[in-house]
Amino acid sequence: MGMQAKEKMVVVHTKVQAMVQEKGQMVEGQLMGKPRDILSRFAPHFKLDFGKEMLWALQGNLSIRNETRGIECEGIGLLGLVCDTPHLGGRSRLLNPQFSLLFRSPPHSHKFCPFSLAFWASISQEPNCHRAFAAKAQRPTAISEAARFVRTVLFVPPGVNPDDVTDDMILPGSNIVLGPYAGDAKIKDVDFVKSSNRPKDCPKDDRPEFAMLGRSNVGKSSLINFLVRKKEVALTSKKPGKTQLINHFLVNKSWYIVDLPGYGFANAPESARMDWSSFTKGYFLNRETLVSVLLLIDASVPPQKIDLDCANWLGRNNMSMTFVFTKCDKMKGGKGRRPDENIRNFLELIKENYRQHPPWIMTSSVTGLGRDELLFHMSQLRNYWNNEETD
């Protein structure tokens, strides 16, 4: 018992948010596109081994048809998930091997392989309740128990009434609700503009910018390369302290990504160490075009004091910020905690300093996890900011 299910019709377009309509008993849908797009959107979520308290899954029966190869298969699969729902319990089967086999293109056309995926699913509170689901009488709940809980910790962007949030508006692997300002998430080109060693030397124009902040070696430069899909836009290194200046990158000629030096770089040369706190204060408190700080947190290690201090400082100063958890691909077997546990512990530790839950998202620059989602999130912050500016 305790099952709540939400019934909808879902049409999933690659790279576009699910469009949802309330409908009967089942979630039905169709997914079309190039296998690579679909895999890049869904595979990382399949791969992640979420623990017992983190899974809120859109899970159900899948029936997959590959037009070219005429294959059909059925199985149970996971279509999407949202983390941080402690009372859910249970683990889900994550990867259906037939599923990935089917998405592999036939040898003669490794570029495009049309297929369709139909699925029937329930958004359920308990992992096995889809079995009992068919027998259950229709219950027209606007939002499931799970979603109601999740909503209390959601980041609800401008333009969205918290009461209107439906499960499908939440970006997978995050607490971020997608609102009407989202869109325009493609990166067409990116240019390195300049390196500045003082905040007042930064470019002077009114284009919105996002600053990447985080401990040295957390993966800031890698995240920039991963967002713009170029290897060497921002230089990365195994040695902490690689980025020593404020680097501005102009995206689509219309907004900036800023790579900042990492904090806590104990191994950096003495000459390169700076008074980090006066540097950050100078930049953050005076940069009027700063839309949001992306605070990167390494999810492969337990919460670090220096990150908590930084998050709390930003929180107390009312800076708009997004927690970007990096290295979510690093699954520790046996010893050490896993990324999902580290993330939950981190969020638990910082929450007193925020009136509203800050947005957070899981990423991996190795598997591509969270890329599209983060870009959508940045697009809605940016578009809202642009709108406010012109009003």
Ligand SMILES: Nc1nc2c(ncn2[C@@H]2O[C@H](COP(=O)(O)OP(=O)(O)OP(=O)(O)O)[C@@H](O)[C@H]2O)c(=O)[nH]1
């Ligand atoms: N497994 C894994 N490794 C990563 C990921 N992101 C970055 N790394 C590795 O972490 C190391 C540091 O990455 P950088 O991007 O240079 O880190 P940074 O935060 O820019 O470091 P500084 O410039 O020194 O502040 C490199 O060896 C990367 O390959 C990730 O998502 N997964």
Ligand SMILES: [Mg+2]
């Ligand atoms: Mg760097």
